[in-house]
Amino acid sequence: MKKMTPILTVRDQIAEQIRLDIISGELAPTSKLNEQDLATRFGVSRGPIRDVLLQLTKEGLLSSKSNCGVTVSNALDPELQILMSSLREKIEIHAVRKLKNKLSDDDINELNNILLDLELAFEKEDFIGVTQKDVEFHRYLISAAGGEQLVNIWYPIMLRLRLNYDRIAHGQECVDEHKVIVDSLAAGNISQAVTGLKENIR
Amino acid sequence: MKKMTPILTVRDQIAEQIRLDIISGELAPTSKLNEQDLATRFGVSRGPIRDVLLQLTKEGLLSSKSNCGVTVSNALDPELQILMSSLREKIEIHAVRKLKNKLSDDDINELNNILLDLELAFEKEDFIGVTQKDVEFHRYLISAAGGEQLVNIWYPIMLRLRLNYDRIAHGQECVDEHKVIVDSLAAGNISQAVTGLKENIR
DNA sequence: TTATTGTATATTGTCTACAATATCAAGTGG
DNA sequence: CCACTTGATATTGTAGACAATATACAATAA
Numbered sequence: 001m002k003k004m005t006p007i008l009t010v011r012d013q014i015a016e017q018i019r020l021d022i023i024s025g026e027l028a029p030t031s032k033l034n035e036q037d038l039a040t041r042f043g044v045s046r047g048p049i050r051d052v053l054l055q056l057t058k059e060g061l062l063s064s065k066s067n068c069g070v071t072v073s074n075a076l077d078p079e080l081q082i083l084m085s086s087l088r089e090k091i092e093i094h095a096v097r098k099l100k101n102k103l104s105d106d107d108i109n110e111l112n113n114i115l116l117d118l119e120l121a122f123e124k125e126d127f128i129g130v131t132q133k134d135v136e137f138h139r140y141l142i143s144a145a146g147g148e149q150l151v152n153i154w155y156p157i158m159l160r161l162r163l164n165y166d167r168i169a170h171g172q173e174c175v176d177e178h179k180v181i182v183d184s185l186a187a188g189n190i191s192q193a194v195t196g197l198k199e200n201i202r
Numbered sequence: 203m204k205k206m207t208p209i210l211t212v213r214d215q216i217a218e219q220i221r222l223d224i225i226s227g228e229l230a231p232t233s234k235l236n237e238q239d240l241a242t243r244f245g246v247s248r249g250p251i252r253d254v255l256l257q258l259t260k261e262g263l264l265s266s267k268s269n270c271g272v273t274v275s276n277a278l279d280p281e282l283q284i285l286m287s288s289l290r291e292k293i294e295i296h297a298v299r300k301l302k303n304k305l306s307d308d309d310i311n312e313l314n315n316i317l318l319d320l321e322l323a324f325e326k327e328d329f330i331g332v333t334q335k336d337v338e339f340h341r342y343l344i345s346a347a348g349g350e351q352l353v354n355i356w357y358p359i360m361l362r363l364r365l366n367y368d369r370i371a372h373g374q375e376c377v378d379e380h381k382v383i384v385d386s387l388a389a390g391n392i393s394q395a396v397t398g399l400k401e402n403i404r
Numbered sequence: 405t406t407a408t409t410g411t412a413t414a415t416t417g418t419c420t421a422c423a424a425t426a427t428c429a430a431g432t433g434g
Numbered sequence: 435c436c437a438c439t440t441g442a443t444a445t446t447g448t449a450g451a452c453a454a455t456a457t458a459c460a461a462t463a464a
Binding site for chain 1: 211249252253256257260261262268278279281282285286288289292293296300348351352354355358359362
């Protein structure tokens, strides 16, 4: 069967946009999000917007106080950031180990394609695109290893960590780190893949 | 200032009830939840119900398919359960370490009170109450150590694990395990508290 | 008989209007 | 001048009606 392009619900598309706005720093921490404004911006009513805000709150990107609306969450305290980083590492290492000799050629191809897009986004200085492709890469691995259940655990942890990232990324270095991971996986060299992962996450 | 009793929103109360229904096994995995039925049951409109279902979905207790409603999630695969358990352990150990010499007498008192309630619930064979108090105990520690941010990370992990628990709990053994943790914390013996935690989580 | 298509029904998704609550500024008393 | 109350305004929370979509079943053709 030919690879199908996923159909996204209205809510998922809106959520994705606001997520990127937050992660990319467009929306700074403590910014207040107004339901009506967002509804107007996306051309829908407040209902779906409320759903999205609730989701993003659960993902940790927004903080909500009843009857007072939501604001963009602050970056994590250093201690929490370290803990969260170690959780993310644990999950991704678990994924990589489980993927030993499990990835098809198609998988490897798909991962390399994502990295090509990542490189391209870097060159165009499209940092939102960079973020998207970076996340997509890791998500692909997590999903291949543990399905949506694992993705659902990993995702909010990863998102919270993004709140602490410097906005201007490191460029070629980052691309290379990811390439090491794919190549190691393709060669079945798990310990090297794990090392690459740790470098990339740290 | 006197200890204040928290005011809960309608949504939080409904969410709590459905959570307990799921965790206690009242609602078996794959059960379908109908929005209108729930709205009628709780005497509200579908709006708040949808909010709750969205939240519980994000917490991992429900699985949702667009336009098809939500069903109670299945228990975790053994591999995922082990991973998740290690994540929970990491978080709780982090919390306990951070609480070294930080808990006031009031805190210790509060924890002991929760354990009294836990014991009482066991004696009355009120297993929903047992679940509530067990969660409340751990939550207190997590919150004291890392505030709501840490609770928000820990909570969905703990909930997912609950999906795998045997419904009939172990009674006095469980109470004793918790007592060890409190006593160790009160005495500032962190390594013993950590050991106690591991026993309890395993 | 079996597969496919069409139709009826039930359920979710969305919109609009209204109610409840918080915010903020002006006014009042000390 | 400051603290507190009070009212106007804006924003969130909820309800009910409607639209879009999926499900189940019956009808038709190969």
